Amino acid sequence: MTDPYKVLNVSPNATDEEVKHAYRELARKYHPDNYHDNPLADLAQEKMKEINEAYEQVQRQRKARSGYTAQQGSYSSYSYSSTSYQTAGADPLLRRVRIAINNGDITQAERLLNEAQEHNADWNFLMGIVCHRRGWMDDAKRYIQTACQMDPDNAEYRKAMEMFNNSGYQPAGFRGFGSMTYGNSDCMRLCAAWSCCVLSGGRCCIC
């Protein structure tokens, strides 16, 4: 079996606090929020499993060695299943689109979407998800924004919109970067104001 200390990237002589810190940093790195609707989510899930097992193993070893007091457990309840979309819905065509997306068949999902006559909120939402899976980030945001504007109370659409606000994993010392905020706080204020204005127009913003 792989050395659990190697997985956690700490020395076997590290203190409990250092082990916990290393574990938390890795858990933050592979958190499902950073891999929402991401084609590599399964690999991140695998990594998270490996880290959880390593952390639990270290805890067990240390406990056995010296009547060690119980530590906080691992985050094994993290779920990566959020990238699966509910398939209940009135429109049979869009239901088939959701099944195709859940099966990872993006080409089929797009083909079906192009057949649809009516471009309602759900159509825009699903088109946004298809674009996002393809890496078409600007189009994805436009479609999901439209879905939010057409149906502002839909929780599923609002949750999808949050994908665009997640700043992803940034290690200590690198946090808070953005192209327009890099070393320029005026731009940050301007962009924040602009984002709020655009997003609240679609009632998708928490700010």
Next chain:
Amino acid sequence: MFGYVRPAAHRLSEEENERFRAAYCGLCHTLGRKYGFAARFLLNYDFTLLAILLSLGTDTRIGCRRCVVHPCKGCSAMNASSALDTAAAYSVVLSWWQLQDHIADHGFFAALGYRFAALLLRRAYRKARADAADFDTAVRAQLQKLSEREAAHCASLDAAAEPFATLLSQLALAEPDVLKRRVYAQLFYHLGRWIYLVDAADDFTDDAKSGNYNPIRYRYSLSGDALTDEVRCALGETLDASIRQMASAYALLDAGAWTGVLDSIFYDSLYGIGGAVLRGVYRKPSRLRHEQTTEGDTQ
């Protein structure tokens, strides 16, 4: 390729800076050794990053080499490896087709410089095509798609960026490990998308003056020759989305000794370079030996 991607030098230790320089010099030596002296002029930062990524998990040794730029003292350079060979072959193939694209886009006299460069590179291209035949086919197909979309004045940033992004994701085919290949494909797709959009933003004013196609003009229905603040913010957000996708793919790789260099690229300098381009303060860096005078560009 355009040479935008480089590490945030101020974040690197002396050893890490030296390591990046060794990859850069190693690629230069490989270009010269395999494809002749003229091919050395194709050396750029983007392909140095590619060589580094493709070399992860392999035994990369650094030696001391002499060259025209460093004739007496020599410089540290990554020793020959399959990652450097691949990066060099892809670099020549892609540059060749970009030259052909420029020749097709300009009149006979305006394209004289490009024609001359193509003449110098013809032999190098033929050798590189033999080394990377699949990539050569992919590049031709994607650049053809790109010129069709440009001719149709495509108003979607993503549709316009897709051919170049797909083309870069083909670089992943050089990786034998299936899981790593998936990670590379995702990382290179967004690297390609980011490079294409940063280049479009960088060229926006020139394109507006010359009347050349620029996806940003059509996406945001702009009529002037400068980006507005709203467009800058929107572009910044979409560039950040690609950087985050790259970072989430990079997090799945074991970067080993390259961790410092690659962290500084995916968590820092891409934001700085994109921001500098959007604010109109970006200056293309000169060759690496002058890095000390240009490292402040991204701040």
